C-alpha cells in the first residue's frame with residue numbers, strides 16, 4: 338500500500354504560534370471535531386435549508402460521513418486535494434465536511450469557473466479528484482469534467498452529484514463506519530485551499546489552517562452577534578470566503594444556527610425566502626445590496642426578521658450606504674475582507690458616521706496593520722497608503738507559488754493586500770482604491786493580465802490592454818483596448834472567443850475599444866501598469882468631453 342500524502346502544513350514562525358495560542362485564538366480545534374461536537378449538541382435543530390430540503394445537524398453529520406466513506410472507498414487518500422465546484426445547495430456542505438472527515442483538502446472553485454480555471458486549480462494543487470454537480474445555473478459540469486480528464490491525466494477521480502453518466506455518483510456513496518476511524522488532523526495543518534482574486538495572472542491558492550480559519554469565524558460570531566437563533570442567508574456563492582466565514586455559513590453552523598441557501602440573486606426570490614425562513618442575517622456585495630434595497634421598498638414580502646445586512650467585497654460609498662439603510666430599514670454592517678485573511682467589520686454599536694464612512698476595523702487585537710508609502714514607510718494617521726497586514730488568520734504565503742510569494746509578502750511576513758486605505762486614530766479603515774491592476778467587478782476580482790493573455794491569443798489581436806472603468810451598477814466594469822492585426826474583428830466575436838476558451842463569464846470584457854496605437858513614447862519604455870493607467874485616464878477624459886469622444890472611441 339502506498340504511503341498516504343502528508344497534509345499540507347502552513348507555517349507561521351514559532352514565536353507567533355506561541356503568541357496566538359497563548360492569546361486563546363488558536364485552540365487546537367479542527368473541522369472534524371467542530372462537526373462532531375455540533376452534531377452531538379444540536380442534533381435535531383435545522384442546520385441547512387435548501388429549497389424544500391431541510392437538514393438537521395444530525396443529517397449533515399450523517400451526510401458528511403457518507404461522503405467521506407465514499408471518497409475513501411474510491412481509493413482517494415488522506416491529504417489528497419479535491420477540487421470542489423458546487424453551487425448554493427446543501428450538498429456543498431455535505432461535501433466540504435465529508436472531505437474534512439476523510440482528511441482530504443477541498444480546493445474551492447466557484448460555479449462560474451470554466452475549464453481554463455478548473456484545469457489551473459487541479460494542476461496547481463496537484464488534485465486527485467474533482468467533485469461537481471451534474472448541472473447548476475444551466476451549465477452541465479459533466480462536459481467540463483470530460484475535458485478536464487483529457488487535459489489533466491494525473492486527475493484520478495471525478496465525482497458528480499445528480500445524473501453522473503460515466504462518472505462516480507455522489508448519491509451512490511455508502512455509509513461505512515469502518516472507514517471513518519481516521520485520527521483528527523493537526524490543527525495547524527491546511528484544512529482547505531481558497532482561490533485568490535488574482536491580481537497578476539492566474540488565481541493563486543490560499544492555504545487556510547483549521548486553527549486560523551476557525552478562529553476567524555468564532556471571533557466574527559462575537560462581533561456579528563451570531564447565536565443559535567441566527568438564520569443566515571447565503572445568496573453569494575457559498576464557496577466564496579465572505580458567505581463562508583465572515584461569519585458566514587461556517588460561523589452560523591459553529592453557533593448552532595440555521596443556514597438558508599438561495600440559488601437565486603433576484604430580489605423577489607430572496608425576499609420570499611427571507612419571509613418564509615425568518616432570515617436574520619445576510620451578506621451581499623454592493624450592487625446587489627443597492628438593487629435589493631430598491632426592490633425592498635415595493636415588495637409585498639415581510640422582511641422584518643432581518644437584523645443585520647452586511648455589505649462587502651467591494652467599496653460601498655457613503656451615499657450607497659445611506660440608500661441601503663433606507664431601503665432595508667435594518668442595521669448595516671460594512672465588511673472589508675480578503676480570502677488571504679484579514680477581515681474588518683464596522684461594529685454593531687458603532688455610530689452612523691462610522692458605518693457610512695468606513696469599512697470597519699480588524700477582527701483581532703493581534704491583526705497588525707501597516708499603512709505605508711511607496712518606500713514602505715508608515716504614513717501619518719489619516720493619510721492614504723498601501724495596506725500591509727499580518728496576524729492570527731492571515732496567510733504567510735500562497736500554496737506552491739514562490740514568485741507570487743516574493744511579490745506579495747514582506748520579509749517579516751506582512752501580506753501586501755494591494756489595497757490603498759486610510760486608517761483613523763481609532764483603527765478604522767476606509768478603502769480608497771487599489772495599487773494592483775485587478776478589476777473589482779461587483780465583488781468578483783479579475784486580473785487585467787489574465788484577460789489580456791486570452792485576448793492576445795486571438796489571431797486578429799495585435800495587442801490588448803485591459804483596465805477597470807467606473808460603472809454605476811457594477812462598481813467597475815472591464816474595458817479592453819485592442820490594437821488589431823489585419824482585419825478588425827467584431828467585439829461580440831472577441832467576447833465569444835473568450836467564452837469558447839472556457840473562462841468564467843465574469844472575466845469577459847464588458848466593453849471593447851479599438852485603438853490604432855498604445856504608445857506615444859518608444860515601445861518598451863512604458864510598463865504595462867503605466868500603459869493601463871494612461872489608457873484609462875484618456876478614456877475617462879474623453880467620456881467627460883463628449884466633443885472628442887465618439888470619433889476615436891467606437892464603444893461597443
Ligand code: OOB
Pocket residue numbers: 533534578579583648649650651652653671672673674675676677680696754756768771777780782
Ligand atoms: C472578499 O475577498 P476577496 O478575496 O474576494 O477579495 C479581497 C479584495 C480586497 O483586497 C479588496 O480589494 C476588496 O476585495 N474588498 C473591498 C471590500 N471588501 C473586499 N474593497 C472595498 N470595500 C470593501 N468592503 O472580497 C471578502 C472576503 C471576506 C469578507 C468580505 C469580503
